[in-house]
Amino acid sequence: MNAPAAAQDFDVAIVGGGLVGASLALALADTALRIALIEPVLPGEGSQPSFDDRCSALANGSRRILESIGVWSGIARLASPIRCIQISDAGRFGAARLSAEEQGLEALGYTVLNRQLGAALWQRLHSQHSIVVLAPARVTAVNHQPDCVQLQVTGADGVRLLHTRLAVAADGAQSLVRQTSGIPASVMDYRQCAIVANVSAERAADGTAYERFTPQGPLAVLPLADGSHSVVWTVDGSAAPALLATDDAEFAALLQQRFGWRLGAIQRIGKRAAYPLALSRAERSIAPRTVLVGNAAQALHPVAGQGFNLGLRDAAALAEIIAAAADPGDVVLLEQYQRQRSVDRERMIAFTDGLVQLFASQRPGVPQLRNLGLLAFDMLPAAKRSLSSISWGFNRRAPRLLRGLTP
Numbered sequence: 001m002n003a004p005a006a007a008q009d010f011d012v013a014i015v016g017g018g019l020v021g022a023s024l025a026l027a028l029a030d031t032a033l034r035i036a037l038i039e040p041v042l043p044g045e046g047s048q049p050s051f052d053d054r055c056s057a058l059a060n061g062s063r064r065i066l067e068s069i070g071v072w073s074g075i076a077r078l079a080s081p082i083r084c085i086q087i088s089d090a091g092r093f094g095a096a097r098l099s100a101e102e103q104g105l106e107a108l109g110y111t112v113l114n115r116q117l118g119a120a121l122w123q124r125l126h127s128q129h130s131i132v133v134l135a136p137a138r139v140t141a142v143n144h145q146p147d148c149v150q151l152q153v154t155g156a157d158g159v160r161l162l163h164t165r166l167a168v169a170a171d172g173a174q175s176l177v178r179q180t181s182g183i184p185a186s187v188m189d190y191r192q193c194a195i196v197a198n199v200s201a202e203r204a205a206d207g208t209a210y211e212r213f214t215p216q217g218p219l220a221v222l223p224l225a226d227g228s229h230s231v232v233w234t235v236d237g238s239a240a241p242a243l244l245a246t247d248d249a250e251f252a253a254l255l256q257q258r259f260g261w262r263l264g265a266i267q268r269i270g271k272r273a274a275y276p277l278a279l280s281r282a283e284r285s286i287a288p289r290t291v292l293v294g295n296a297a298q299a300l301h302p303v304a305g306q307g308f309n310l311g312l313r314d315a316a317a318l319a320e321i322i323a324a325a326a327d328p329g330d331v332v333l334l335e336q337y338q339r340q341r342s343v344d345r346e347r348m349i350a351f352t353d354g355l356v357q358l359f360a361s362q363r364p365g366v367p368q369l370r371n372l373g374l375l376a377f378d379m380l381p382a383a384k385r386s387l388s389s390i391s392w393g394f395n396r397r398a399p400r401l402l403r404g405l406t407p
């Protein structure tokens with residue numbers, strides 16, 4: 001690495017200011033730690049990979065964390081509560097319905113556009129003078145030393161060097177920090193693509209989320225606060241280019257065919273984007289003076305809308321563990337983080353991947369069993385209670401931010 005002038009020293013450098021990195025920076029804002037956040041693409045720019053036109057389904061636990069870090073008030077009026085979830089299997093009569101009211105909850109979760117959530121996170125970031133935000137700037141090299149991690153940061157004003165006692169990889173599924181710290185990641189390509197579009201229909205969104213499993217992959221239609229719907233349509237990877245190339249009328253007709261008429265006629269199709277889907281998981285969450293959070297640690301299939309929710313719990317747990325630390329890169333603390341996150345992480349990966357495999361299977365007998373499973377689920381209050389409890393994660397011990405406390 002070519003050493004530019006004088007290096008700046010930090011306690012924690014967060015590489016990546018997407019959904020998870022920006023949330024972590026805010027969770028640490030009131031601590032005595034010297035924090036840097038490095039992000040190459042500002043929110044509002046078309047190429048921002050985290051804050052695009054997708055919508056995130058936020059679990060109740062995520063709402064609580066966003067409240068604790070002062071972001072919820074900025075998005076509350078833009079978020080739609082999910083009051084009911086309808087799950088169905090295409091071509092079968094089995095269906096299940098989960099309702100917030102039945103569970104004694106205000107909502108099963110909330111939806112918000114990533115673009116709006118990103119704007120709220122960054123607005124709050126800019127008001128926190130304790131955080132040094134380097135943006136647009138990219139980490140272009142990482143060098144691990146025994147007592148610090150050196151980051152080479154390249155921005156419009158040239159190249160600078162940071163020394164940090166802890167480097168946090170929040171730089172997404174292709175994480176440079178993960179790769180340079182020697183943590184291997186396994187990637188399982190689902191050979192599927194999620195086509196995402198916001199659409200309006202004859203019937204405005206009323207807080208109902210639909211999850212329809214089809215042999216080609218799941219189709220989710222989520223309510224948005226302005227009455228429109230966010231469609232996440234999973235298709236075989238080879239079918240995605242043709243579907244993207246259709247004109248709006250043809251796309252609406254195909255969607256109508258797949259989804260049915262629950263919302264009346266589908267009327268207006270917004271911009272479409274495709275996301276190739278894979279399960280990527282790092283073998284470990286830590287390396288010397290380095291920790292992985294969010295997609296850098298695990299990127300999930302969006303079938304259950306859990307990737308950001310899980311990553312936000314990573315951020316909440318890490319903030320709590322290092323908030324008052326003399327040395328946030330201390331191996332004992334990093335091991336504590338890894339232990340604390342392992343159950344939630346493993347169970348959420350297994351739950352999400354299990355759903356994809358179960359509903360994709362057309363092996364003899366499996367569709368019939370699924371049908372019975374959905375019918376049974378619909379009649380079993382205990383099964384519904386345990387599904388709705390996923391909204392809080394599979395934590396052995398909930399992080400303080402999730403309990404509405406400071407880290």
Ligand SMILES: Cc1cc2nc3c(=O)[nH]c(=O)nc-3n(C[C@H](O)[C@H](O)[C@H](O)COP(=O)(O)OP(=O)(O)OC[C@H]3O[C@@H](n4cnc5c(N)ncnc54)[C@H](O)[C@@H]3O)c2cc1C
Nearest residue numbers: 016018019020050056057139171172294295305307308309
């Ligand atoms: C179609 C789809 C729908 C989804 N729906 C949901 C949902 O409903 N609910 C849910 O919880 N999750 C959902 N997810 C998952 C969710 O989007 C991700 O889990 C989340 O974006 C992860 O955030 P992140 O900050 O870890 O990573 P990313 O969003 O990938 O952000 C990484 C950031 O790091 C920056 N970066 C990259 N390289 C560098 C570098 N070298 N230096 C500095 N910065 C760098 C990038 O610019 C980016 O801003 C969905 C995913 C998909 C694909």
